[in-house]
Amino acid sequence: MAGRLIQAKCQVLHACMHDVRLTFDGEKVHGLTPETFGNLYIGQQLTVFGRYNGHVPATLTLSAKISGQPRAWQCAVTLPERDTDHPEIERLWALASIEERMAKIRDDGETAALRDEIVRLGTEFSLVSDYTSMVVLDDETLEGEGLQRRNLQRVQSERAAQQQRAAAPVQSRRVDNGSTFQHRSSPGLGSGPVGPLFVLLAGWLARRKRGPAS
Incomplete structure (x- = not known):
């Protein structure tokens, strides 16, 4: 439950990505699932499946709005023929x-x-x-x-x-070579300001963990 509380706290304190879209340029990609992505919050992973024809280089573009401002990230990929x-x-x-x-x-x-x-x-x-x-x-x-x-x-x-x-030895499947996000590390949960409600919940959880006093 503590993990859920921390996750909810992060969703409130950090801006999320709205209207997330994923497009491919140069490849005939189809059958993407999920078809729509909605919003993405900090620390949340987006997993997408799809099918494609051909194996020429393609450009993957992830676009979204953060605090109302449009943002986009691109990554060059070459999908294998087989x-x-x-x-x-x-x-x-x-x-x-x-x-x-x-x-x-x-x-x-x-x-x-x-x-x-x-x-x-x-x-x-x-x-x-x-x-x-x-x-x-x-x-x-x-x-x-x-x-x-x-x-x-x-x-x-x-x-x-x-x-x-x-x-076989472990292989890296990363295709952007760190260029998409300029080698920046993944965002952590962060501390942020702690409100009174979160303090009360944390105290209640600690009390439950200790159990009744003897």
């Missing part, structure tokens, strides 16, 4: 896409398009959702129905890649 080091990423993308569509259904109601897309993603990437499930079948039934063992092949590929990464 990368088999992390085959599990495609299923993470599919899972994130399913979760985003499920959120839309919870907020706005079910539509045929959303339901069909969830079923397609769940079936293609062997993922369980509210609209898809897995059934264990023997080899004879699989052969009789003409079904492929795609899930088994995918799991074997993911495990093989995991073993190769474990045996």
Whole structure:
């Protein structure tokens, strides 16, 4: 709970990034999830999945407003034509896409398009959702129905890649080489002014931790 209080304090004391947008110039990037990002607070991480065509150099631009002023950061990247080091990423993308569509259904109601897309993603990437499930079948039934063992092949590929990464030296996946933020360190939580409400909450937490006096 103390961590939550510190996080809430930082969100109040520090300006957040509003209307965050992520764009790619030079690459045909599609299927970004989440589609919209909203606001980002200090210390919060933005994780985005997507798909792309081609492998030419591209420029990634993150834009937002801070205290009403527009800001933008750019980073040059070269997306590989094919990368088999992390085959599990495609299923993470599919899972994130399913979760985003499920959120839309919870907020706005079910539509045929959303339901069909969830079923397609769940079936293609062997993922369980509210609209898809897995059934264990023997080899004879699989052969009789003409079904492929795609899930088994995918799991074997993911495990093989995991073993190769474990045996290889650690590689840096950072692509901006520190140029985007001029080698500045990540922002910390900071102290900032401490209000009376935070002092009372901190004292209450310390008292709970000590327990009743004997």
